[in-house]
Amino acid sequence: MTTPTVELAAFLRTRRERLDPRDFGLPPRRRTPGLRREDVAELAGISVDYVVRLEQARGLRPSAEVVEALAGALRLAPDERAYLFDLTRQRARDTDKLVTAATPPLARLVDDLAPLPAMLLNHRYDILAWNTGMARLLVDLDTLPPAQRNSMWLCLMHPQVREFYLDRERVVREGVAHLRAAWAAHPDDRALTGLIAEFTAGNEDFARFWAEQDVKVNGRGRKVMRHPEVGVVAVEFETLRPVQDPDQLLVIFRAADEESQAALDRLTRAAAPASAPTPARSASGAGCRP
Template identity: 75%
Template sequence: MTRAMDRTQELAAFLRSRRESLSPNDFDLTSRRRSRRTPGLRREEVAELAGISIDYIVRLEQARGLRPSADVVEALARALRLNPDERAYLFGLAQHRPRNTDKPSTAAAPPLARLVADLSPLPAMLMNHRYDILDWNAEMARLLLDFDTLPPPRRNSMWLCLMHPGIREFYVDRERVVREGIAHLRAAWATHPDDQALSDLITEFIGHDEEFARFWAERDVKVNGRGHKTLRHPEVGMLTMHFEVLIPLQDPDQRLLIYRAADEQSQSALDRLSDH
């Protein structure tokens, strides 16, 4: 393996570059007043900020064959004030999966809300990893239901599928839709261990819906980003929709769901729905 492709060497170089790019004046450090011959933080200062021994920092920056644990990588990312992209890069170099430390989205990012509106006449809505519905366009409201009539805590697509009387019979292949939703929630639960609201939601579903409890116990895990659903709409009858779920790079906790008619009959039904 060449030097340019060596992860250990790149990890060392990346840590040095981030350390040297920081201003000591931005930190409350015991050694800040000492004279400096080089820019940036000293290794002992990074060690102090990260709670790691100086010797370990030296060995990492000298590429001496260490593979830091996920805890050490997280401590270094915080000490070096890495942005989300830099943090993900550091975790990748250390061959660990980044931990999700962002607070779950509870409101639509404004650019994504504008995109949802601009996607008309395609039905579209924005959700977070919990399936909380953050924003939607008029076409999606006509296709599913008027989300404005629901209290915010109930604007959740899994809750609607399980508990809402008008939606329980809406999906022709309801069992598959529920199973896929549960498999997604299990994946989200694993990657968001500190999201108490998600844990509470799952606990509620297990306690109040026998079907959910049975499928949850099967421990299927799958993030489903593409597929189709056949819907039994009370106003325009049967229609089949292709769906695509997109995750924006700048707002990775938000998911953009877009529906498209799967055939001419379904498109005709959508057109009639828009005329209502």
């Protein structure tokens, strides 16, 4: 795992190289991609030497004003801009709270959302709580050790779930982009750093996508799954961030069409034949990201 200084250098370089000089009124370049360092320096209003030292990871810590100027010069998307501020330690953060367990109100909310599949994640994709709908749709999380109750681990490593998504490459790519943003926002989280190192060493797809430097936090979307019991299921997911627990993510799945709703109904009936509903499970008490 690299340091934030090295990551900053690589991120600035890859963002510069992806830009088309013609979009800035500059002639295209044949030998090297993107803008030159001189171009970025001029657009940002800083010296060329400063850009060079940043891209060489020479220990600089740019001010918030310089970071903002670089973000504008490189035409960063909102998630990329936030990532740049995190890498340079210019964005406020709560370093005292690293969430490893579901708060009771949110765990109850996950239960109340049934029969909709729902789960509660932290920033590193650990699954903190889940209801029976989610367990039936993905995998029986009660059968897994706590270290494997992580939606990214399931997508990369679990024999069943890794073949679950029809568009698996996109799902993995989006998960990597989220973890990159989470890593910059939580530099003191050694568990996250270790998790990324494990994924990079153990999965070629993860290592390839991580090297692309993409950053994106997806709050909603659509996924198509091939469930072993009910066949193809298309779902739309929504991710909510509670105001009082901003480092916990509530993820809710809904059927995207009538056929998928019928499939989810069959799973729900199979999961709860008794009259009383099964409460949400919690990683703290029950002993791909979407």
